[in-house]
Amino acid sequence: MSTSVLFDAPGPRARARHRTLTLVGGVVILAFLAFMLWKLGEKGNLAADMWTPFLTSEIWVYYLIPGLIKTLEAAALSIVLAGIFGLVFGMGRLSQNGAIRWVSTVVVEFFRSVPVLVMMIAAFSLYAFNNVFTSELNPFFAVVTGLTLYNGSVVAELIRSGVGSLPKGQAEAGLSIGLTRGQTLRAIQLPQAVTAMLPALVSQLVVILKDTALGQIITYPELLTTYSQIGSYKGNIVPSMIVIAIIFIVINYALTRLAAFVERRLRSRGRTTIAGVGAGEDTLAVAETTAPDDTEAPTR
Amino acid sequence: MGQLFAQYPIFAAFGLTIVLAIFGAIGALVIGTIVAILRVSPVGVFQRAGTFYVDIVRNTPLTLIMIAANIVMIVNLGFSFSEDIARDNIIWAIIALSVYHAAFVCESLRSGVNTVPVGQAEAARSIGLTFGQSLREVILPQAFRGAITPLGNTLIALIKNTTVATAIGVAEIAGLMKQMQEFNNNLILPIFLIVAIGFVILTLPVGLLTTYLSNRLAVKR
Numbered sequence: 001m002s003t004s005v006l007f008d009a010p011g012p013r014a015r016a017r018h019r020t021l022t023l024v025g026g027v028v029i030l031a032f033l034a035f036m037l038w039k040l041g042e043k044g045n046l047a048a049d050m051w052t053p054f055l056t057s058e059i060w061v062y063y064l065i066p067g068l069i070k071t072l073e074a075a076a077l078s079i080v081l082a083g084i085f086g087l088v089f090g091m092g093r094l095s096q097n098g099a100i101r102w103v104s105t106v107v108v109e110f111f112r113s114v115p116v117l118v119m120m121i122a123a124f125s126l127y128a129f130n131n132v133f134t135s136e137l138n139p140f141f142a143v144v145t146g147l148t149l150y151n152g153s154v155v156a157e158l159i160r161s162g163v164g165s166l167p168k169g170q171a172e173a174g175l176s177i178g179l180t181r182g183q184t185l186r187a188i189q190l191p192q193a194v195t196a197m198l199p200a201l202v203s204q205l206v207v208i209l210k211d212t213a214l215g216q217i218i219t220y221p222e223l224l225t226t227y228s229q230i231g232s233y234k235g236n237i238v239p240s241m242i243v244i245a246i247i248f249i250v251i252n253y254a255l256t257r258l259a260a261f262v263e264r265r266l267r268s269r270g271r272t273t274i275a276g277v278g279a280g281e282d283t284l285a286v287a288e289t290t291a292p293d294d295t296e297a298p299t300r
Numbered sequence: 301m302g303q304l305f306a307q308y309p310i311f312a313a314f315g316l317t318i319v320l321a322i323f324g325a326i327g328a329l330v331i332g333t334i335v336a337i338l339r340v341s342p343v344g345v346f347q348r349a350g351t352f353y354v355d356i357v358r359n360t361p362l363t364l365i366m367i368a369a370n371i372v373m374i375v376n377l378g379f380s381f382s383e384d385i386a387r388d389n390i391i392w393a394i395i396a397l398s399v400y401h402a403a404f405v406c407e408s409l410r411s412g413v414n415t416v417p418v419g420q421a422e423a424a425r426s427i428g429l430t431f432g433q434s435l436r437e438v439i440l441p442q443a444f445r446g447a448i449t450p451l452g453n454t455l456i457a458l459i460k461n462t463t464v465a466t467a468i469g470v471a472e473i474a475g476l477m478k479q480m481q482e483f484n485n486n487l488i489l490p491i492f493l494i495v496a497i498g499f500v501i502l503t504l505p506v507g508l509l510t511t512y513l514s515n516r517l518a519v520k521r
Contacts, residue, residue, distance in 0.1 A: 006413075006421050006439065007342045007431045018343050025345045039377050113503045114496040115460035117474050122492035125481035129488060206359065213361035217467050224364055227371075238376050241368055245360055252359035 040238065050236040054243055063230050067223035068247065071212045074140060074222065078147035078208055085148055086155025091190075093160050096181055104156070111153040117214050120146035124218040139220035143212060151208055158200055162193030165272060196273050199263035206252045206259075213248070223247065301490060304480065313476040314498055320394060320462040320472060321502075325455055327398025332405025339406065340413060342431060350406070357403040362396070362464050369396040370468040386471070393465035397458060404454045412447025413439060415519075445517045452510025456503045473498065 010018060040046055053059045092104030111119070124142035127133055133141050166189055174184030213224040227244055231237030266273050304310070338350035357365075369392040373379045382388045416439055424434035444451075463474035477495045481488045 006340055006434070008425060010342065014342075021343045022345045025343060025349070029345070029349055043376055043378075045376070110496070110500065113456070113460075113500045113507075115463040115474065115499060117463040117466070118477060118492070118495055118499065121474060121478045122481065122488065122495075125478070125485075125488045129481075129485045210359075210361040213363040214464065216363055216367075217464075224361065224367070227367075238372050241364070241372060245364055245368070248361055248364065249356060249359045253355060256355075256359065 045238045050239045053230070053234045053236065054239070059230060059234070063226040064223070064243070064247070067221065067226040070220065071209070071222040074143045074147070074212045074215060074220065075205070075208050078144050078151060079205065081144065081148040082151035082155055082208070085152025086159060089152065090156035090159030091185065093156060094163055094185060108153045108156045111149045112157070116146045116150045116211050117217065119149055120214055120218055139215060139218050142218055143215040143220050146214070147208055147211055151204060154204060155201070158197045159190070159193055162197040163189045165196060166192055195266065195271060198266065199259045199273050202255060202259035202262055206255045209252060209255070210248070301487075304484070304487065304491065304494070308476060308480055310473070310476065310494065313471060313473040316390070316470065317459075317462050317472045318502070320390070320397060320465055320470070321459045323394045324397030324401065324458050324462065327394060328401035328405050328454070328458065331398055331402035333409065335402055335406040336409040336413075337435065339410060354403045354406055357400060362400045362461055363467055365400050366393065366396045366464050366467050369393065389468050389470050393468060393470050397461060397465070401454055401458045401461070404457070405451065408447045408450035408454055409443055411450055412443035412445070415446035416442045442519050445519055448514040448517060449510055452506055452514070456506050459502050459506065460499065
């Protein structure tokens with residue numbers, strides 16, 4: 001971390017100043033938290049009976065856990081399909097054939113620049129109007145379609161930059177022992193590229209998991225949706241939103257840590273990794289910027 | 301096709317999308333810069349507050365933040381900016397977008413700070429600049445230039461994420477698309493393509509501009 005070089009080891013005067021700042025900062029933060037708690041309490045959100053429903057098994061068994069399962073189902077299927085989509089179009093972008101490369105580029109760039117929600121709504125309208133699936137499954141597959149198309153394109157880009165980040169000697173060695181270009185890509189470059197992009201892939205899981213919450217807008221009964229059900233059942237809409245937020249944060253935070261761990265692990269074995277992001281939004285954001293001197297990019 | 305444009309306020313909806321994106325971007329840049337400064341500051345409490353903000357916000361779905369802005373802030377707590385409900389929702393949608401993307405702006409700036417060589421900070425200190433001065437005069441100007449690509453990607457993500465505002469009834473383009481598709485079942489794909497191409501038109505220049513600027517402005521080392 002280069003941040004520590006921004007300032008010297010503090011001397012006596014700096015330490016005194018830091019103590020004052022710590023005090024002032026602490027007071028400001030506490031005041032803000034106290035104000036929010038007071039406002040929440042003023043509207044009765046902190047009353048015990050607002051929170052006790054979450055100590056009963058009923059709320060968990062009938063609302064939160066089924067919602068979480070729906071969220072995980074959509075995320076899991078999307079991950080698998082996005083992996084396949086990404087592999088196909090990622091290899092397409094690396095193809096020798098100009099036409100395949102061009103088509104893959106257009107597909108990947110198009111689905112990366114269209115909002116996931118727009119794809120979800122369009123897929124939902126399409127499935128619902130044509131009765132593609134049962135009315136219960138339409139929202140599910142609409143969520144999966146949107147997530148697959150966007151994240152598949154991101155994975156395709158990751159594969160391309162993963163292969164690009166390998167030393168040239170790898171491909172040359174493959175070709176020189178008589179493998180074709182396709183064989184070199186499949187047997188030598190892809191396995192290494194996938195290892196290099198592993199941390200970025202795990203970070204992408206966070207994006208997928210967060211984006212399943214968009215399903216709320218097209219009536220997919222995932223975890224976020226349960227806030228209104230619990231809220232209208234127990235009259236505690238604000239506490240239920242807070243509990244749901246905590247569930248999302250805990251899972252995603254664990255995944256972010258996992259990505260950082262995988263990255264450290266790979267690096268300690270001397271592997272190069274692309275995109276030590278940890279940033280949830282657009283994993284490519286950093287994949288594309290990895291400047292030569294950026295090997296110490298912040299993972300956390 | 302033509303009658304779609306006559307019948308529905310497609311351009312107005314895209315206009316609102318652009319308004320959300322512009323104000324959201326300004327808000328995210330301001331909050332994100334403040335949080336980034338907190339995170340690189342020498343004071344422990346500030347560092348932890350910045351890290352806490354980023355960890356919480358980055359791991360929460362934007363949809364949840366958006367709905368909470370409406371349900372918790374407006375309906376429950378009564379933090380209202382305007383009598384006009386539609387206007388109030390737009391303002392809170394902008395705040396939600398700012399708060400969410402600020403975490404990513406912060407991380408972009410931090411990665412930009414990391415592209416600044418140690419020698420720059422050391423030189424700034426050795427000529428007697430304080431932390432604030434060296435940050436203002438030496439580190440941040442270079443960090444912003446080094447962070448152009450991730451900042452641009454955050455802006456592109458923000459433009460696309462304005463669609464989430466439809467969750468609290470803001471009349472932007474994703475909500476309009478849903479409405480159009482419901483009433484024009486035979487035109488579902490063309491309507492999707494109109495909206496999709498609109499977003500390509502909005503995001504493509506940002507991507508090109510970022511690439512141009514990052515080549516142009518990056519500090520050559």
